[in-house]
Amino acid sequence: MARILVVDDQPMVLKCLKSALTADGHDIATVTAGDLALKLVGFQSFDVIITDYAMPGMDGLRFLEITQQKSPGVPVIMATGYGTADTAMEAMQKGAFDYLAKPFSLDALRTTVSAALEYVKARNSIPELTQPDPTALPFPNVVAASAAMKGVCARIVELAPRDGAVLFQGEPGTGKEILARTIHARGSRRDDLFERVDCSRLREGGSIGALLEHSKAGTLYFRQIGSMPPQMQKELSAIILTRRFRAYDGGGDAQLRTRIIASTTTHLEKLTVDGRFNPDLLQALKETTVTVPPLRTRPEDARIHIGLMLRRFLNPGEKVPIEPEALMVLENYPWPGNLPELEETIRNASCISGGMCIRAQHLPRGFLRMATTGDEEQLRQIDLKQFRGRVVKSFLNNIKQEYEHVLDKIEKFAP
CATH class of the missing domain: 1.10.8.60 (Helicase, Ruva Protein; domain 3)
Incomplete structure (x- = not known):
């Protein structure tokens, strides 16, 4: 059973539609004006709304616009005895689910209402959009419903308690920094700062040791490590392997107490072959590399x-x-x-x-x-043909009914 609102300024039309739809098992509410209907929409929920186009005061199009603001997603069926193709097109463009030209048959009404209810059923059968499974959100801002991301999250759980360096590799925009922050938040340095270093801004002559010495962060995140100058790559490799760095305050070597996490959107192996990335640094990060899959592979x-x-x-x-x-x-x-x-x-x-x-x-x-695998314009033409077909069919049925009505009168009064 569906809850349906019918809006029409003609009481006899309301009575007829209510009788037909009630017989189908639906709960029907009827009103004779758009402003009265809006009051109902404001505090009651409906599965489908059927409204007349031409009504005193607020017409059907204006009612449609306001209804979509109050109850977005509720299918609205526009019915009118003043139908033209332009009117139908305008109603559909403004968001009407479908269009019925008066006088329409009860079969046409039932078919259209059934289609609208199927739409509602399809719309409401998407629970993940409103209430995602808690297991798909293992960490803040991390979604892992796919097997690939579950594997990434399992790796994070494994690596977070350790002190070793971690490398995240993947396409731009896959969430590598979010995952790096997740490791920081789950590690022993969670109460310290997380500091990002954009490697593309580092210059030759710089020093990783100087960064570590002056940084108060618990984790240093080297973004786009493939862009780091070669000499700094060599220095970072030694720091990761020995867990010591050269202090520049005259105190000699110092113990590494900062977590090193890096990310890249490029293939470091290829850069290494081309002589643009330090092979020792690649080896130092190899065992703790986490590959983040692109979004297209995890619908x-x-x-x-x-x-x-x-x-x-x-x-x-x-x-x-x-x-x-x-x-x-x-x-x-x-x-x-x-x-x-x-x-x-x-x-x-x-x-x-x-x-x-x-x-x-x-x-x-x-x-x-x-x-899609099809042509965009072809798909648009199919949609347009389907829409035109509904409009033309509606008007042909209207003409046919008027024609049959005239024939009945002619036969009745014919000698």
């Missing part, structure tokens, strides 16, 4: 990331406002920019949708092409 994690990012724009208790079609596109997109690209896409889609339900058209144009 289970991508879905949870999508839900977590969407929840930032919601009030507590609200459901994630995204259509299954849009979710499917996001899940199948390869995410070459990984997590930063996903976050930016969700933020932009939320802004474009105006805080209402995110649909596929709110995503960048290239997403359909990259998320």
